Amino acid sequence: MLLGFEHIGMTSGNLDRTVDFYCGLLGLTLALRQKSPRGEVAFLDTGSGMLEISCPVANIARSRDVPPHEAGMRHLTFAFDDIDAMVEKLAAAGIDIVEAPRPAIFTDMLRRVAFVRDPDGIIVELVERADGR
Numbered sequence: 001m002l003l004g005f006e007h008i009g010m011t012s013g014n015l016d017r018t019v020d021f022y023c024g025l026l027g028l029t030l031a032l033r034q035k036s037p038r039g040e041v042a043f044l045d046t047g048s049g050m051l052e053i054s055c056p057v058a059n060i061a062r063s064r065d066v067p068p069h070e071a072g073m074r075h076l077t078f079a080f081d082d083i084d085a086m087v088e089k090l091a092a093a094g095i096d097i098v099e100a101p102r103p104a105i106f107t108d109m110l111r112r113v114a115f116v117r118d119p120d121g122i123i124v125e126l127v128e129r130a131d132g133r
Contacts, residue, residue, distance in 0.1 A: 007050035008076070010122065013017035015040050017119045018053050023092055026078060026086075033095035046078065062070065063121040076113065083114045083126045090116055098123060109133065113117075 012018040015033075021030045022044050031050065033042040039056040066072035080086050083101045091097055096117040104110035104127070112128040 005049040006071075007052045009052040009054065010120075011060060012053050012055045012120055013062070015042055015053060015055035018042075018055070021037050021095070021119050022051060022053075025090060025095070030041070051076075058132065060120070066122065075125045077125040077127055079127050079129050081128065083112055083128050086126055087116070102125075104130075 017029060019033070019042055023030050028044040028046050028051065031043040031045040033040070033051050036054075039054065039058075041051045041055070044051040044053060066074050087097060087101055098115040098117060099113075100110050101114040104113045106129060109130055110127045111130050114126045116126065118124050
């Protein structure tokens with residue numbers, strides 16, 4: 001029986017910078033951070049699943065967007081009660097705003113959306129959920 005979503009694994013080029021973005025700006029909670037044989041790892045709790053962030057001892061290239069004709073993860077999504085306030089906070093912190101808040105396309109699920117990039121270039125979607133969700 002499925003218990004729920006557990007975590008997504010990601011790679012970071014700078015764990016301090018990544019933890020500052022996801023915890024300090026977006027509000028996730030640092031659940032675990034420790035050294036590993038290959039570098040360092042952190043688990044960040046979203047309240048409904050985690051991000052496992054690996055930071056290997058290596059030069060890490062910036063993330064690239066997955067082309068529409070290629071399989072892969074396109075973005076991470078986090079729900080907020082006010083994405084306008086969150087985008088203002090992120091812009092003030094120098095975060096790359098890809099798309100300002102706008103009405104969502106899939107209105108049965110989402111009311112409004114915005115897109116930003118994390119410090120490694122990964123696209124992060126910010127959403128306000130549709131009424132009743």
